[in-house]
Amino acid sequence: MTTETSGSLKVIYAAIAANLGIAVSKFIVAGITGSAAMMAEGIHSAVDTGNELLLLIGEHNSVKPADAKHPFGYGKELYFWALIVAMSVFSLGGGLSIYHGYEALRHPEPLQDPTWNYVVLGVSALFEGYSWNVSRKALNERRKPGASLWQTMRASKDASVFTVFIEDSAALLGLAIAALGIVLGHALDNPYLDPAASVLIGLLLVGAAFTLARETGGLLVGESIGADATRRVRDVFEKDPAILCVAELQSMQLGPDEVLLTASVQFRRGMRIDEVEAAIERLEKTVAALYPSIRHIYFESGALRSAMG
Structure with missing residues (x-):
């Protein structure tokens, strides 16, 4: 509990x-x-x-x-x-x-x-x-x-x-x-x-x-975490060296202390798979430190393809 x-x-x-x-x-x-x-x-x-x-x-x-x-x-x-x-x-x-x-x-x-x-x-x-x-x-x-x-x-x-x-x-x-x-x-x-x-x-x-x-x-019906919280999370993504740009962040409250976040971002092109994995892990930890209720982060598949293209 x-x-x-x-x-x-x-x-x-x-x-x-x-x-x-x-x-x-x-x-x-x-x-x-x-x-x-x-x-x-x-x-x-x-x-x-x-x-x-x-x-x-x-x-x-x-x-x-x-x-x-x-x-x-x-x-x-x-x-x-x-x-x-x-x-x-x-x-x-x-x-x-x-x-x-x-x-x-x-x-x-x-x-x-x-x-x-x-x-x-x-x-x-x-x-x-x-x-x-x-x-x-x-x-x-x-x-x-x-x-x-x-x-x-x-x-x-x-x-x-x-x-x-x-x-x-x-x-x-x-x-x-x-x-x-x-x-x-x-x-x-x-x-x-x-x-x-x-x-x-x-x-x-x-x-x-x-x-x-x-x-x-x-x-x-699926309320978001709010404009202020979304803006702070966006700042985390935009400041990460592996991210070129952030297209869209969408969130949904799953419970009082649990949030689902989907990220449509563009990674730097030419990154190795281990570099992408390290960047994702780094972003997840940073976001969790800022908002512990964000327990699920999913990246749009197009962002991953562009990074390793």
């Missing part, structure tokens, strides 16, 4: 522990007080708990060794399950919260003592904040100087970490919306504000689901 995988599992386990306890407490209080916003929050936390279990499946499957059927390994399994999580957040989290809020708006429950709602919301904020902070620290480990946390999340290739981060960010905002709906509902003696908060929480989750789907979908 790599250090990155270990860090991802830590983030997932922290999220499971937080969401499971929160979901149970929210459902109990929602049943006692009849709060639609609290019921929406309970649904949200229950869905998040299930989602983290799906991410564990993805983490487990993604580290299986390569075989004849999958010669580049199973790294994209994680992206597949992260996409399933996005669909779950959209349908179960967002959809059920909106539906429950809509039904409560049609038939609002009489206002009851909100004390336990506030207690659970406060405790939930502490647990969610802890889980969010674990995922934030994991993202910060790869944060480039001057980059915002949002930019770091967008650039991350570790679906487990950025999925938990997005879910927990939505959860914290959802708690704030639920608290505001309950407070205003009792302050104004208006039973419609609580279920309205439930609808808003559902819309928030739909937005989080679309963000997750966009990030994981790009990785699943």
Whole structure:
């Protein structure tokens, strides 16, 4: 197990522990007080708990060794399950919260003592904040100087970490919306504000689901390592004495810490086979030192023919 995988599992386990306890407490209080916003929050936390279990499946499957059927390994399994999580957040989290809020708006429950709602919301904020902070620290480990946390999340290739981060960010905002709906509902003696908060929480989750789907979908269909990283790798090739020119470099993310790179380059003409082999080995070591995640480099056959022509 790599250090990155270990860090991802830590983030997932922290999220499971937080969401499971929160979901149970929210459902109990929602049943006692009849709060639609609290019921929406309970649904949200229950869905998040299930989602983290799906991410564990993805983490487990993604580290299986390569075989004849999958010669580049199973790294994209994680992206597949992260996409399933996005669909779950959209349908179960967002959809059920909106539906429950809509039904409560049609038939609002009489206002009851909100004390336990506030207690659970406060405790939930502490647990969610802890889980969010674990995922934030994991993202910060790869944060480039001057980059915002949002930019770091967008650039991350570790679906487990950025999925938990997005879910927990939505959860914290959802708690704030639920608290505001309950407070205003009792302050104004208006039973419609609580279920309205439930609808808003559902819309928030739909937005989080679309963000997750966009990030994981790009990785699943074959996202590159990015323009900046590609430019640095190109510099490595162009500075090597065996390379005359670099026509094209193409990369694809195979997993959080595994990248495939293909190189269309022109070697110096007249090189012996042992010189070409030495140049390739030198380039592979230099690129690996710069970006350890680039584990596979393939050279276009035309480049090799021109070198020994």
